[in-house]
Amino acid sequence: MPDRPIEQLLERDSWKSFGAVSTPPAIVQLMLELAEMESWQGLSILEPGAGFCEFLQRIQALHPNNHFAGIELNPEIFQIAASSYKSFQLIPADFLLWDSRQKFDLVIGNPPYGIIGDKSHYPIHGLEQRKKTYQNIFQTWRGKYNIYGAFIEKAVRLLKPRGKLVFIVPATFMLLDDFSRLRQFLAEQGRTRIYYLGPGVFEKKQVSTAILVLDKGGKGIELFQRDASGRIRKCFAREKYDGGIIRFESSDTLAFEKGKIPLGQIFFIRFAARSPEIKKHPLAATRPGPGLVPVLTGSSLHPGWIDYDNTRSGIFFPLARASELRKFYGQRHIVVGHTKGGKVVAAIDERCYPWREEMHLVPKKPGLNLEAVVGYLNSSELQAYMKNLYREITPHLTITQLKLLPLPQNLAGDF
Ligand SMILES: C[S@@+](CC[C@H](N)C(=O)[O-])C[C@H]1O[C@@H](n2cnc3c(N)ncnc32)[C@H](O)[C@@H]1O
Incomplete structure (x- = not known):
């Protein structure tokens, strides 16, 4: 033996x-x-x-x-x-x-x-x-x-x-x-x-x-x-x-969901452009230059803010043409982390940068209060609900989880 x-x-x-x-x-x-x-x-x-x-x-x-x-x-x-x-x-x-x-x-x-x-x-x-x-x-x-x-x-x-x-x-x-x-x-x-x-x-x-x-x-x-x-x-x-x-559905998770609307009904939820696609793009560069900004990764995303200066991708792209990678890069939108140890981490991309990672929430209708949505997504009550429902099944937050995430009606506009 x-x-x-x-x-x-x-x-x-x-x-x-x-x-x-x-x-x-x-x-x-x-x-x-x-x-x-x-x-x-x-x-x-x-x-x-x-x-x-x-x-x-x-x-x-x-x-x-x-x-x-x-x-x-x-x-x-x-x-x-x-x-x-x-x-x-x-x-x-x-x-x-x-x-x-x-x-x-x-x-x-x-x-x-x-x-x-x-x-x-x-x-x-x-x-x-x-x-x-x-x-x-x-x-x-x-x-x-x-x-x-x-x-x-x-x-x-x-x-x-x-x-x-x-x-x-x-x-x-x-x-x-x-x-x-x-x-x-x-x-x-x-x-x-x-x-x-x-x-x-x-x-x-x-x-x-x-x-x-x-x-x-x-x-x-x-x-x-x-x-x-x-x-x-x-x-x-x-x-x-x-x-x-x-999922670990319980009376607590059901009570939390009551009267709320799934996020996927209010936002389109999209993945960032992948690294190989960006690297192949004729406008992508490996060094900084005039009009170029770094392509952002998850390490720039923090609860409520984005660090535009310390970036890790090593790829640069013209800011004015970011929407050629993904149309939604050209508009102010919410970014949510994919690999943050199961936590929901969200911030608004005010500068409309190109991204190589993370999930991107684009409103289906105009007029939403994005600051309030981000505040809710980062809140301790939402983190507790997510942890309760998904435990540590995976260290990633998936698009499916985000689509189902319950959003209070007052944040969902005139849905
Ligand atoms: C996680 S280990 C488990 C070993 C043992 N059953 C135990 O529980 O301690 C998985 C085993 O599957 C073998 N293995 C991997 N792919 C295999 C395949 N396609 N067909 C048969 N055995 C495979 C590996 O070499 C390894 O010994």
């Missing part, structure tokens, strides 16, 4: 490019309990992305009368696992491309996390060559996606009719648009239970996690969280679920 977790036993580059991290024993134990198996006898159990088989080992120690299978792609990790656990059916293969007729009562584990892409930008570069193939075969793939989403889809497809999936994954699938097809798929396939754990589960990693349980063939959704003493508490249970975003 390996005496250390994967991340200590192998070269960092070897395990990291496949997203390998060992699951802490307490989490393995919790997940076995949350599986709520009727019996632990005669089951076929699969741990995809098996690593050192943390789950299979624990289940075998407690309930030996089952069939144990694992799949591991990284050859070094596979060698160690296969020579350590001879009674398991261990397969050296890519789980996402694994062509199997075997079906399972329980698929359990901790899939790799990360966006697949080139080494300079993305964590999962060991699989870059296969990305197109994955995109073609996974119904839930959307946008940049994340390898854990594909693992979930594949695992659900390998379940027997009343089988169970139990995975620990990043909590982002609850909220981000890239996972809308995955949420829809989960809603169609069974009853979803989510146990939100937040950050701090994996040592030295910031990722906010949740344990996802899918009871195949069921319907509806349940959301749970851990309270300060570590006890699991139910937030809500619904008998119908349509695949929408999953």
